[in-house]
Amino acid sequence: MTTAPTLTGDGLRLRPHVIDDMEAFWAFYQSPRAAFMDRPSNRTHLWYGFASEVGSWPLTGMGGWGIEIGGQVAGQVAITHPPHFAEPELGWFLLESFEGKGIAFEAARLALDYARTTMTPASLVSYIHRDNARSIALAKRLGGTHDPAAKAHDADDVVYRYEVRP
Template identity: 60%
Template sequence: MIAPTLSNATVTLRPHRVEDMEPYWAFFCSPRAALMDRPSSPTHLWYGFASEVGSWVLQGQGGWAVETPDGRLAGQIAVSQPPHFPEREIGWFLLDGFEGMGLAHAAATLARDWAFDALKADSLVSYIHRDNARSIRLAERLGAVRDDAADRHDDTDVVYRHRRVH
């Protein structure tokens, strides 16, 4: 399985392409990624990037590239559960210059709703660095609630729980 293409009026979620790696590497080298687990080299970026793509084959879930309506790469959204994550996560990042346009909210809504429908998930979590106020605000705008009882893979993270509304 490859990532399905999903879209609404604001964004398109599409399968990754190898050319996405260059802007992702620039993002991870920037201060914008300071509160994220980030690769230490292009080789490590390749491992993470390939795992986002390969997770579709292995688990039926993974990462999408986020594109604007005019086809510009704006970031990534992922629904995944690598072995070190206690639960299935929805996570995101936007490249520089794409904040404040509703792209992250639109992308996360598409991915979350896809996970609830296609994967029959009742709950997703977002592991967010405790100092990442923008991501915390996005999780809250999506209706997620902080879950201090949830297991986390990193002691610096807080966990926000997204629940399916029946």
């Protein structure tokens, strides 16, 4: 696969990233909403992270999707397994104006369904900062279970696991 597949859900679309997504992502990372995430320190670092989400698709068969609603980017959902992660991760973030509408759940559910029908890992995890109550609630709503035995990405993370293959 050379690019992210397009997936369609209830009122949203997961699509390959486009360069215009970067400006909205930069604004997100500058906001307090990104407090629990590894933030890029400058636009060059944003480019590195953004390009890795796009470039992961041909390299590993997984990566990031832009969440699109009504022609606007609403955030990102991704299934990634960079070398510094112990396991493949399901991750997400939403831009502020799209929060509280069930969009993150729908986008993450689409990505999880894609993993269950197309990918090979036995499970996926979400590395979530222990104080990020909203993402923990979303992980639970998606059927994730807290896995205290899993290796966390950062010392402040908790790990939630989703079964992909029985």
